[in-house]
Amino acid sequence: MARVLVVGAGLAGLSAAIDASANGHHVVVLERTKTVGGKGTSQNKEGFSLTFGPHLVHKKGPLWQLCRRLSKRKPASATIRLDKTEILGSGMIRPKDNISKVIENKKALKSKDIAHPVVKAASFLSSWNSNNMSRIEALSKSKLLVSNEGWIGLVGRLAAALDEIGVLIECGVKVDSLHDYGVKLNNGKKVEADVVILACGLNGARKLLTDIYPNRTDEVLANPSRTTASIIELGLTSKSLRGRHAIIDTENNTAAIDYVAIQPRLSAHGSHISAITVGGLSGDVGETKFDSSEQRLQYLENFLDSQAGGWRDHVVTDLRQEKITIHEYCEKEIDSFAFSDVGIILAGSWVKSDYILADAAVHSGRTAGQNIGKAQH
Ligand SMILES: Cc1cc2nc3c(=O)[nH]c(=O)nc-3n(C[C@H](O)[C@H](O)[C@H](O)COP(=O)(O)OP(=O)(O)OC[C@H]3O[C@@H](n4cnc5c(N)ncnc54)[C@H](O)[C@@H]3O)c2cc1C
Helix, strand or coil, X not given: CCEEEEECCEHHHHHHHHHHHHCCCEEEEEECCCCCECCCCEEEECCXXXXXXXXXXXXXXXXXXXXXXXXXCCCCEEECCHHHEXXXXXXXXXCCCCHHHHHHHHHHHHXXXXXXXHHHHHHHHHHCXXXXXXXXXXXXCCCEEEECCCHHHHHHHHHXXXXXXXXXXXXXXXXXXXXXXXXXXXXXXXXXXXXXXXXXXXXXXHHHHHHHCHHHHHHHCCCCEEEEEEEEEXXXXXXXXXXXXXXXXXXXXEEEEEHHHHCHHHCCCCEEEEEEEECCCCCECCCCCCCCHHHHHHHHHHHHHHHCCCHHHHEEEEEEEEEEEEEEECCCCCCCXXXXXXXEEECCCCCCCCCCHHHHHHHHHHHHHHCHHHHCC
């Protein structure tokens, strides 16, 4: 049995803790903020479960499967429908009154030719431009879902499982540095561990590793880059997307979805709009389009003015983020076990995986938790 310390209680950290504990290790999770779930959670405000931007879950993916395994109840969810998903300037992906367009778009989605405007739009909505074919297929086959419980419902299942097996999650403590005995916290406390799992984001892991292994970190986590997004979440008394499940502006990497239109049981009236603009800032991968994140957020508000007219007069609650990291990469793919000889395992959506986004976070976390022995010295 090893003493395992998990840094970060996002989806990667929670998943790592579940598997490490199930494999007989003594596990503690440390989280810098006051809540668990990292970027993959939501908060309930005025009856709306506000998330960090639109979040879709793949029915066959690792996150869904883990939630399904941990609790008897299937996660409640609903599907984004393509007959209610509009591409700006080209209409619904599956228009009810135009059978030849339905066939044409179906063929395009099957071809997965990313140069095709419909595939491009599907790629944006399903993976925020990762061009991941299995997510495009999931969207086409109604297997890309919104959680009716909010992502807090999914994260809650992971946290409840850890509570049941007696794993301590300590929130509000930041890991400041790594040492051969374990880690040092921002309150000066030292915590001993045999194995440390860094599930604190690429930037966080890089900072901690650079202090202690500068050359190796530069080599393994070489030339990090990222894509950020601006998001607006709105709880409204009006149906401002007019029944559409989603509207996509592919040219400008922008979209809005309405959770209530997708799952009417969420609220008897009104809507929950989640809108996003991806990239376009200096430092983001791709073309620079905005001078600042403030300008990008303003652009998103203008997009809502044109597509969800009147929303400003109907706001019950809202949440805005000018800049949140959505994709993180390095020049070379990052091996979870690149630092295992010194008792450190890496986990997160940025680690090499067959999956992307939250599924990659969960998969890499679980892989870390199942392979503690590889890092035990
Ligand atoms: C706008 C947006 C839209 C998205 N849409 C989707 C989607 O549709 N579908 C999907 O599957 N995924 C989506 N994602 C991605 C998904 O949210 C993330 O991939 C996933 O939540 C990442 O989990 P993680 O555990 O790797 O990292 P994080 O969630 O970043 O967790 C890292 C945790 O470590 C903590 N931490 C950092 N440093 C320290 C330290 N020194 N000490 C202690 N704690 C520390 C942080 O506070 C945080 O809680 C989206 C993300 C964004 C931002």
